[in-house]
Structure formats: C-alpha cells, structure tokens
Amino acid sequence: RSDNGQLIRDMKAMTAYIDTDRTKAVYGLHNRMQRGNSNHKKAINYNTMVEGFHVACKTDFACIALSSLTNDPICESDNMLLTTIGRARNSGAQFDGTKMLELGHAPIEAEVIHAHVKLKTEHGQRMTVWGINAEGLYAGQLPTTYEDGYLCFEIGDAMNPACYYLITKE
DSSP states (O other), X not given: OOTTSSEEEETTTTEEEEEOSSEEEEEEEGGGOOOOOOOOTTOOOOOEEETTEEEEEOSSEEEEEEEESSSSOTTTOSEEEEEEEOOEEEETOEEETTEEEEOOEEEEXXXXXXXXEEEEOTTGGGEEEEEEXXXXXXXXXXXXXXXXXXXXXXXXXXXXXXSEEEEEEX
C-alpha cells in the first residue's frame, strides 16, 4: 500500500488497484479478487471495488482503468475514458510454453474484456457510453442503467468488442 493509500498491491492475490479522484483502476487476476460485496439489485458479484468504481469481470486477467478527461473528479466529470486490456500479442507470434519462438507482426491481437461496470456519477442518465474502435471513432452506443447514484453497463459484448469506451454527458 502506498503511503497515501492510492496504490494497493496484493502480491498473494496477484491484483492491484489505483484509487484517486480522477483515476480508478483494477488489474490482475480477477478470478482471485475479493475486495468487497455489493447489494446490487441484480445480484452481480462485484469482485473488484474501489470507491465509486465497481467491476464484475468475467475475463480472468485484465486491466480496467477509468480516467476523468476533465479536471473534475470522476463522480463529477462529464467526460471519461474507460480503457480495458487483457492478453495481447502480435499476429503470427509463436510460443513454446513461455519461450517466444517467433515475434510475429502487426496488427496486435488483443483479448476483449467482458465485464459489468458500475461507476458513481452525479450526471445520472445523461451519461452515454460509446465503444471506440481502433481508429478512434465511435463504434456503437452501449445500453446503460442508472441505479442508486451509479451508471451501470456491460462491456465487451459481441456487438461492441472495444478496448476503449468514451463516457460522456449528452
């Protein structure tokens, strides 16, 4: 744990957390994460929770980071970026166990992260979540709900397999 409590690493569980006003992140082996419970109405098991940012990750290894794109803290921000990444490697890369035999080539193939995200926001249902494609363009709008002060949505479905999500007030 950092001296200010904003960075937390659990080497035994192979997980880590970042918890600041403008950045929230959870990363590591999600099937081992057990940092709290939620009484969410749909009984979703949030296996990773930092203040105002809860994730129920279906993918076993991932980094899920939320950053305010304004000077406001996440709970007040009207423009945020959610970045998700798991396993990634070059196309055509070849391995023998952990030893790389062939480096491969572009493009990089990245695993899509499947998760339910819940973030505290004062902007309610005025917030929209957009999947962003590799060219930085809108790839599709995600359905959201707003419950008890939290914006809730699913990422990584077949209709929108993005690594980046723009969360903005419309």
